[in-house]
Amino acid sequence: MINRAELLRFFATKITDEIVVATYSSASDWINIADRPLNYFSAGAMGLASSHALGLALARPERRVIVLDGDGSLLMNLGSLVTIAKMAPTNLTHFVFKNGSYEANGGHPIPNAGTDFAGIARSSGIAKSSTIHTLDDFKAKANYFLTEPGPVFCCLDIEQGPLGKREYAYMYRPEQRQALRDALAAGKP
Amino acid sequence: MATAGEAATAPLQKLHGANIIAAIKQSGVDHILSVPDLHTSQGVLRPISTDNHLKLIRVCKEDECIGIAAGLTYGNIRSLVLIQYTGFLYAINAIRGVACEQNMPICLMIGLLQKEPGVLPQNSKRFGLRIVEPMLDTLGIPHTHIETDDDVERIAPAIEHAYKHSHPTAILIGGRAI
Numbered sequence: 001m002i003n004r005a006e007l008l009r010f011f012a013t014k015i016t017d018e019i020v021v022a023t024y025s026s027a028s029d030w031i032n033i034a035d036r037p038l039n040y041f042s043a044g045a046m047g048l049a050s051s052h053a054l055g056l057a058l059a060r061p062e063r064r065v066i067v068l069d070g071d072g073s074l075l076m077n078l079g080s081l082v083t084i085a086k087m088a089p090t091n092l093t094h095f096v097f098k099n100g101s102y103e104a105n106g107g108h109p110i111p112n113a114g115t116d117f118a119g120i121a122r123s124s125g126i127a128k129s130s131t132i133h134t135l136d137d138f139k140a141k142a143n144y145f146l147t148e149p150g151p152v153f154c155c156l157d158i159e160q161g162p163l164g165k166r167e168y169a170y171m172y173r174p175e176q177r178q179a180l181r182d183a184l185a186a187g188k189p
Numbered sequence: 190m191a192t193a194g195e196a197a198t199a200p201l202q203k204l205h206g207a208n209i210i211a212a213i214k215q216s217g218v219d220h221i222l223s224v225p226d227l228h229t230s231q232g233v234l235r236p237i238s239t240d241n242h243l244k245l246i247r248v249c250k251e252d253e254c255i256g257i258a259a260g261l262t263y264g265n266i267r268s269l270v271l272i273q274y275t276g277f278l279y280a281i282n283a284i285r286g287v288a289c290e291q292n293m294p295i296c297l298m299i300g301l302l303q304k305e306p307g308v309l310p311q312n313s314k315r316f317g318l319r320i321v322e323p324m325l326d327t328l329g330i331p332h333t334h335i336e337t338d339d340d341v342e343r344i345a346p347a348i349e350h351a352y353k354h355s356h357p358t359a360i361l362i363g364g365r366a367i
Binding site: 040042043044045047048049050051052053054055056057058059060077079080082083086087174177180181184 | 220246247248249250252253254255256257258259260261262263264265266282283285286287290291292
């Protein structure tokens with residue numbers, strides 16, 4: 001199993017001008033590691049990160065869009081995998097952090113922790129779907145996830161993280177969204 | 190020939206899908222996000238699906254539309270969410286969280302399936318239809334009701350205002366578009 005924060009710290013060294021769409025626990029870790037204008041925090045309704053990301057990917061084809069999703073979140077929007085497969089944005093990489101729980105909602109288990117998310121993604125039509133169990137394996141494939149024509153889907157088998165305080169008000173502030181718009185308009189990394 | 194009974198239940202004026210689509214294009218919208226709505230299926234969605242100037246994104250559930258539409262705004266792409274009123278009711282939390290609380294220009298075109306011709310939604314015999322406008326009012330979403338071709342001229346300004354001032358809007362399709 002992978003420690004999510006460790007993985008994200010490594011991942012932060014690899015990214016440049018990608019838009020990162022993060023939600024709930026992964027967003028909490030990510031903003032502490034890489035607080036940057038090109039972050040987009042999926043707010044307002046749990047499960048929609050992949051849909052926000054699809055819109056961004058279609059709107060900004062010149063940018064890679066990376067989704068940091070959760071297993072509990074994706075379960076609320078499994079249909080988005082079918083939509084993404086059909087639209088087939090080549091600039092979209094969808095990570096799902098799988099810890100088998102609704103971590104942000106108190107750590108309760110998802111209905112079936114044995115769910116094969118990569119299998120669901122593949123069956124939905126996203127051929128480039130995989131599961132990664134170790135940080136070393138992720139490190140070995142990080143460049144693939146950033147450069148392979150998408151859509152690319154990867155389920156990351158992670159440990160449950162701390163049920164700590166979430167800085168949602170900071171993540172979801174309007175200034176964050178405006179910073180993203182400004183960065184995109186300016187073409188900044 | 191129609192019988193007297195048939196004539197009495199027929200709408201006095203028609204609503205043409207072609208006019209709705211022209212108004213959509215006039216507003217600068219070029220992406221349509223939709224879950225099929227029986228009410229607008231033949232008159233609006235079917236011709237959109239073969240229109241080379243409108244990109245149709247078919248989704249599985251209505252709240253997907255809200256996330257996608259929000260993401261599209263980051264490329265200055267105007268979109269329209271074409272759904273049935275039941276789908277609107279389903280997606281209210283996404284609309285609340287993304288469109289309302291973030292002041293996003295999410296434009297909803299909502300088919301009022303089985304609304305009686307010429308009857309205002311609030312006067313419908315159907316509970317689900319009667320609550321649509323009060324829900325929109327509660328959410329603070331401006332809305333307009335399109336019953337006949339005479340009403341279509343309100344579509345483009347509503348969308349234009351939503352994008353100019355960054356707020357959601359709803360266009361209720363009450364007449365059965367042909």
